Amino acid sequence: MKHKALFLSFLFLCLPLFANPTKNIPWHSYKEGKEKALKEKKYLIVDFYTNWCKWCKVMEEKTYANQEVLKVIQQHFILAKVDADKVENVLDYNNKNYSLGEFLTALNVTGFPSTAFFDPQGQIITLVPGMIPPDIFIAILHYIRQDCHEQKITFQEYQQKKMKQCQ
Numbered sequence: 001m002k003h004k005a006l007f008l009s010f011l012f013l014c015l016p017l018f019a020n021p022t023k024n025i026p027w028h029s030y031k032e033g034k035e036k037a038l039k040e041k042k043y044l045i046v047d048f049y050t051n052w053c054k055w056c057k058v059m060e061e062k063t064y065a066n067q068e069v070l071k072v073i074q075q076h077f078i079l080a081k082v083d084a085d086k087v088e089n090v091l092d093y094n095n096k097n098y099s100l101g102e103f104l105t106a107l108n109v110t111g112f113p114s115t116a117f118f119d120p121q122g123q124i125i126t127l128v129p130g131m132i133p134p135d136i137f138i139a140i141l142h143y144i145r146q147d148c149h150e151q152k153i154t155f156q157e158y159q160q161k162k163m164k165q166c167q
Helices: 003-018 030-040 054-064 065-078 100-106 134-145 155-160
Strands: 043-051 077-083 088-092 096-099 114-119 124-129
Touching: 030 043, 030 077, 030 088, 043 054, 054 065, 054 134, 065 077, 065 134, 088 100, 096 124, 100 155, 124 134
Parallel strands: 043 077
Antiparallel strands: 043 114, 088 096, 114 124
């Protein structure tokens, strides 16, 4: 009985180590995300990834699963994923249908992961290539949600001045 209680205690303590931290990420398809962003007047984040990309997996596990990142995303953003290997995708952008390859070219996606940020009306704000660490990602989220880009404040200025607000 003592061993059983000890084993159950050990199992209970170790269970979080085996939990999938990415299961709580509210992913949508590009089409669903775009529609939801417009309806809810939120910004859209599109994660361009491939299944073979190591840094895509790292970004999902370290950045998108980060609790601080998720908190900001749930308040102001909608998340969408686009698998760059699924060539059958047809994506609508600026009232034009694009094949996946054409869409990637239009946005200047040249590697994976790449993260595109769109305003609620579906217009591209910026594309950030590569794996983005959580602290930088959070800064980008605040920069975008405050419309700093519309005030002609660069992200570098925003970071250098450690701005909390863009004014």
